[in-house]
Amino acid sequence: MKQLIVDLDDRSYPIYIGEGILDQISTFFRKHQINDQSPLMIITDDNIAPLYLKKVIVSLQESGYKVCEYIVPAGESSKSLSVLEKITGVALDAGLDRKSSIVALGGGVVGDLAGFVAASFMRGIPFIQIPTTILAHDSSVGGKVAVNHPKAKNIIGAFHQPQMVLYDTSTLRTLPEREIKAGLSELIKHGLIWDAKFAEWNQLNAEKLLALDSESLEYALYNGCKIKAHVVSEDERENGLRAILNFGHTIGHALEAVSQYNKLLHGEAIAIGMVGAAKLSVHLGYPQRIYKETKSVMKKYGLPIQIPNHLNVDEIMEAMLHDKKFSEGQVVFTILKDIGEAHIQRGISIDLIREIVENLRLEE
Amino acid sequence: MKQLIVDLDDRSYPIYIGEGILDQISTFFRKHQINDQSPLMIITDDNIAPLYLKKVIVSLQESGYKVCEYIVPAGESSKSLSVLEKITGVALDAGLDRKSSIVALGGGVVGDLAGFVAASFMRGIPFIQIPTTILAHDSSVGGKVAVNHPKAKNIIGAFHQPQMVLYDTSTLRTLPEREIKAGLSELIKHGLIWDAKFAEWNQLNAEKLLALDSESLEYALYNGCKIKAHVVSEDERENGLRAILNFGHTIGHALEAVSQYNKLLHGEAIAIGMVGAAKLSVHLGYPQRIYKETKSVMKKYGLPIQIPNHLNVDEIMEAMLHDKKFSEGQVVFTILKDIGEAHIQRGISIDLIREIVENLRLEE
């Protein structure tokens, strides 16, 4: 088992990563003095509940915790205010109070939703992340929690750091293959923006990671979390450095938006987005290898690198220009100066971006 | 004009109190460098809009601000997630971004709602309070913002401090008389819990305050805000001292709940609650004058001191025991050790509270 600390003054918290953590959930709760006088609420989704919920509940109950649960339908549409309102009602009925904790058992959807429930219930109660997807190595670190508005993703939310993250790699074995690949996309991103050595390791270990080899997973998730944690520590409220985490996301979000959040997975969309941003880096004069290696690593992991033909370029551009990241109308893009070295580039022309997007339809 | 600072490290902010501030809104915005590149949104209600909205909009527009507005129906029921979702949609359409500010023009309802919109929109943007009720001297200081859940008041919210509070006492002249009295109830509370001199001043100046004499209002609101600000500075997140602000609120909230939020105003309910808490103080051995003076000041301001006969004691007790303040099942009560000196008393027996409540029905 590996452990690291997200360093945020009095909001610092540990991440534990390893096989079999789910069997010892209550040990971690006790170790970190999670209150056992007030009831806890576990929030999860209906794919994860039949697999892991019972194990978590039994472990906690045997240790003397009072536990209630809320199971949402799997999928992005559960990240809504109306689901939050229902959960809040059940929490009130179950007697949760200001000393209760919310436990998120699941992927990024459950983590973001449960995190915002915890942030807003009685103006903020503790919460604990138990991630069950690879992508959640990203979403469970950094304290960004949110629900969606019909008009925009993640637009209603908060910064709310968890008490701890308990990451059991054995839960990843039940993930659908497509979700595994999409999650690895975000892991690859962390190497590309910050750590050339880890980026190279990712190039060399695609097979092992895709096979969910336990030791490789632990190593890779540890590094991914560490990079994310480091960036977040330096910039908790997203005023500067944190923007490098958006590598691949400007184009990626637009692709998600125009494919109406159901055709491309987030990790797939940003894989294409990273290839685009890498190409933009080269356009701006940075080394050719940025583009070559970004593209090759995506291929090794079976991730898409081409914008699907049925998506319309005008609509993609339109979606991009509505993105909240274009603060005050400035076009800002996260690019790479080299593998392992991200950079925030301002004042990029819309025409150049359009050219990149058009090229991405021909990529292969 | 009077000015004071709420001292909260990097979240400190000024409160300006005086006649005619509304005519110079944009001056204050400029002075405090409110961003003029991104659009602002003013949130208000349909009683206040016809009286003051235009003045505020014109002042801001003439100074070069881009302004949009959202008018909610007056009343507690606008403090809901569904209204928040609608406002968020309009904010997105109007192009608000992370540098935009939300402006709350109104009483506590508008302030709490707009504050939570600001806290949650894009995970938090600046907001500015322009209070227009007397009660808002309380609600606009301290950063507690929230909406209601059908099952509980103020249960979904955040701590989000404003950039500044611009309090124009001339707006109070259009307040219905009942709202004036109810607002003064909270002002009286601030004297009773913290400042014997101010408490005495309130005893002596009921007539002037009820007539909204400009100088008296400025003095009283300044003192009320100062006491609230002081308590909040010492305990931003309500871990300790802040509980003294609940004087009169334990019984008061229960009365509001059983009268279904529409028969008794908040200020009226806590006036009765303060008389009850003062009586409890005497029961616990503190000076008789606590009860005498609390009761007499309420009478001078025309505030109720008796629980209306049609309210059922069992239901009141039930509502009180469901209050979120009874953390972990402990019965905690804010009482007075003397006029101007509040105290948090733990471990009070439910039977004693019931006796107090029963007596409050006979009060006159």
Ligand SMILES: NC(=O)c1ccc[n+]([C@@H]2O[C@H](COP(=O)([O-])OP(=O)(O)OC[C@H]3O[C@@H](n4cnc5c(N)ncnc54)[C@H](O)[C@@H]3O)[C@@H](O)[C@H]2O)c1
């Ligand atoms: N907060 C952040 O910083 C941040 C960062 C990135 C992404 N996100 C958010 O994360 C979300 C995407 O996260 P995700 O990819 O984990 O999606 P997800 O939570 O929807 O999980 C993907 C699918 O896998 C299923 N699943 C989860 N764990 C499983 C397991 N162990 N076995 C079998 N099935 C399992 C889920 O039920 C779901 O159907 C998006 O809403 C995105 O906005 C947030």
Ligand SMILES: NC(=O)c1ccc[n+]([C@@H]2O[C@H](COP(=O)([O-])OP(=O)(O)OC[C@H]3O[C@@H](n4cnc5c(N)ncnc54)[C@H](O)[C@@H]3O)[C@@H](O)[C@H]2O)c1
């Ligand atoms: N955040 C806090 O710390 C805090 C503290 C106390 C109360 N509150 C909240 O404040 C709310 C009550 O505030 P309130 O008493 O100001 O209620 P309110 O905002 O509903 O205002 C009372 C009534 O007066 C009208 N009104 C407001 N200003 C007016 C004016 N200048 N002229 C004419 N009419 C005017 C309103 O339209 C409304 O009908 C409650 O929701 C309560 O939960 C919050």
Ligand SMILES: [Zn+2]
């Ligand atoms: Zn992402």
Ligand SMILES: [Zn+2]
């Ligand atoms: Zn009050």
